[in-house]
Amino acid sequence: MRTRFRAALMAGTAAVLGLALTACGGSDSGSGAQAQAPARTLTVSAAASLTSVYQQLGTEFQNANPGTTVKFNFGGSDALAQQVVQGAPADVLATASSKTMQTAVQAGKIQGEPVVYATNSLQIAVAPNNPKGITSLQDLTKPGVVSVVCAPAVPCGAAAQAAEKAANVILTPASEEQDVKGVLNRVQTGNADAGLVYVTDVKSTAGKVAGVSFPQASAQGAIQSYPIGVVTGSQNADLAQSWINFVRSQQGTAALQQAGFVTK
Amino acid sequence: MRTTVPRFLWVPAALAWLLVAIPVAGLVLRVDWPNFLGLVTTPSALAALRLSLETGLATMALCLLFGGPLAVVLARSSLPGLPFIRSVVLLPLVLPPVVGGLTLLFLFGRTGPVGGFLDREFGITIPFSTGAVMLAQTFVAMPFLVVSLEGALRTAGERYEAVAATLGASPATTLWRVTVPVVLPGLMSGSVLAFARALGEFGATITFAGSLEGTTRTLPLFIYLESESDLDGAVAMSLVLVVVAILVIVVSRTRDLR
Numbered sequence: 001m002r003t004r005f006r007a008a009l010m011a012g013t014a015a016v017l018g019l020a021l022t023a024c025g026g027s028d029s030g031s032g033a034q035a036q037a038p039a040r041t042l043t044v045s046a047a048a049s050l051t052s053v054y055q056q057l058g059t060e061f062q063n064a065n066p067g068t069t070v071k072f073n074f075g076g077s078d079a080l081a082q083q084v085v086q087g088a089p090a091d092v093l094a095t096a097s098s099k100t101m102q103t104a105v106q107a108g109k110i111q112g113e114p115v116v117y118a119t120n121s122l123q124i125a126v127a128p129n130n131p132k133g134i135t136s137l138q139d140l141t142k143p144g145v146v147s148v149v150c151a152p153a154v155p156c157g158a159a160a161q162a163a164e165k166a167a168n169v170i171l172t173p174a175s176e177e178q179d180v181k182g183v184l185n186r187v188q189t190g191n192a193d194a195g196l197v198y199v200t201d202v203k204s205t206a207g208k209v210a211g212v213s214f215p216q217a218s219a220q221g222a223i224q225s226y227p228i229g230v231v232t233g234s235q236n237a238d239l240a241q242s243w244i245n246f247v248r249s250q251q252g253t254a255a256l257q258q259a260g261f262v263t264k
Numbered sequence: 265m266r267t268t269v270p271r272f273l274w275v276p277a278a279l280a281w282l283l284v285a286i287p288v289a290g291l292v293l294r295v296d297w298p299n300f301l302g303l304v305t306t307p308s309a310l311a312a313l314r315l316s317l318e319t320g321l322a323t324m325a326l327c328l329l330f331g332g333p334l335a336v337v338l339a340r341s342s343l344p345g346l347p348f349i350r351s352v353v354l355l356p357l358v359l360p361p362v363v364g365g366l367t368l369l370f371l372f373g374r375t376g377p378v379g380g381f382l383d384r385e386f387g388i389t390i391p392f393s394t395g396a397v398m399l400a401q402t403f404v405a406m407p408f409l410v411v412s413l414e415g416a417l418r419t420a421g422e423r424y425e426a427v428a429a430t431l432g433a434s435p436a437t438t439l440w441r442v443t444v445p446v447v448l449p450g451l452m453s454g455s456v457l458a459f460a461r462a463l464g465e466f467g468a469t470i471t472f473a474g475s476l477e478g479t480t481r482t483l484p485l486f487i488y489l490e491s492e493s494d495l496d497g498a499v500a501m502s503l504v505l506v507v508v509a510i511l512v513i514v515v516s517r518t519r520d521l522r
Contacts (some may be wrong), residue, residue, distance in 0.1 A: 174392035
């Protein structure tokens with residue numbers, strides 16, 4: 001029984017390998033005509049909030065550049081910048097704040113100047129149909145409105161504070177969460193009436209939460225910038241640059257806008 | 265005379281001990297000693313410490329008030345389905361605290377059956393309150409008291425209680441004059457364990473109660489938040505928690521030995 005299983009497994013493996021080899025041969029002969037380089041892998045270190053957009057763009061990029069594989073390393077911007085500074089292999093660094101990108105720039109790890117290609121701003125997340133009729137940041141201070149924000153120590157909390165300052169409002173949140181997902185969760189479960197999150201977070205819930213825009217979301221310090229740059233010493237600097245161009249192309253900006261980003 | 269420990273047990277035993285001891289020692293080495301006092305006496309840190317001690321003591325009281333009677337029922341009554349009742353009480357010991365927090369949220373949250381009723385009828389919201397912290401802590405800490413008290417009751421046996429009853433003592437008198445004094449050491453160590461568990465509670469609290477300075481941000485929640493912005497502060501407060509934990513163990517051990 002066991003040997004038969006093993007034999008089947010080996011036959012299967014051989015078949016898959018054979019297929020893979022044929023596939024490689026096919027693509028080689030195809031790209032040979034275009035005199036393109038053989039299989040290459042582009043490693044992109046990107047902020048966690050970019051996950052769904054980048055994955056979609058990654059597939060499109062691979063289709064447009066046969067023989068290229070895009071590998072993503074998603075994580076917190078701070079950690080990603082640290083990894084690049086420590087010499088982790090990456091061709092592109094895309095963070096969710098200028099401050100974290102600056103860490104890599106100052107360590108001489110970014111070629112040239114990074115570009116800010118998108119921004120994300122705060123929105124008031126409320127239950128669908130906005131039962132409490134919230135239209136402004138001031139409305140969050142009304143009696144009977146339970147609001148939740150991020151703790152000031154984390155980026156989304158710092159942004160919330162900047163917006164409060166611009167609106168001249170002092171919120172008395174019921175809870176200061178560790179991250180945006182925590183805030184979103186409170187609103188989604190109905191335990192809070194309103195929470196400050198990013199536009200892209202509201203979009204990601206696909207209608208489970210509604211977003212209310214407010215003018216102070218564009219105040220200094222409240223906007224989250226998304227810079228991108230080619231990592232110094234990259235073996236695929238040309239490919240890295242074409243990824244950046246792709247993200248900034250019509251196709252790229254459309255995907256970013258769909259997710260709720262404002263593109264530049 | 266002591267029995268001889270087989271030699272081959274020494275290596276795994278030493279590794280087991282080191283597994284616990286080395287990380288704690290590492291924490292001590294990582295502490296920013298010159299600024300230690302400043303780091304542990306910031307207003308936010310003190311608020312967290314104070315909230316943790318207060319809610320920990322309140323939790324201990326709640327465990328005694330409700331868990332104590334439950335332990336007596338489990339040890340002495342002949343209720344049908346006792347094994348089932350006991351396994352339900354033990355559930356929080358095995359359940360990840362986050363799951364405990366979620367179950368509490370779905371029951372006592374504003375949209376939950378109990379929480380929704382309280383909110384509509386009396387305007388009472390449980391999440392985001394210090395009461396929610398105590399509720400979460402009691403949920404996870406109660407089994408510790410129930411288990412150790414039930415164990416103490418079973419070990420003590422029912423002989424003294426039977427004698428008291430034949431001498432004409434009512435069940436209530438027997439409980440207060442005979443049972444409680446006999447199991448007092450078990451009651452004490454159970455309470456201390458419940459207090460310690462409450463002090464370290466994190467998952468259920470952050471899921472159910474939220475995190476706000478002075479109201480719901482207990483020491484573990486404070487440390488978690490600090491670890492994201494000021495690692496030195498987080499390390500310093502972790503050491504405070506380690507010291508408190510060691511004190512708790514010392515207190516409960518000396519009770520055991522007596």
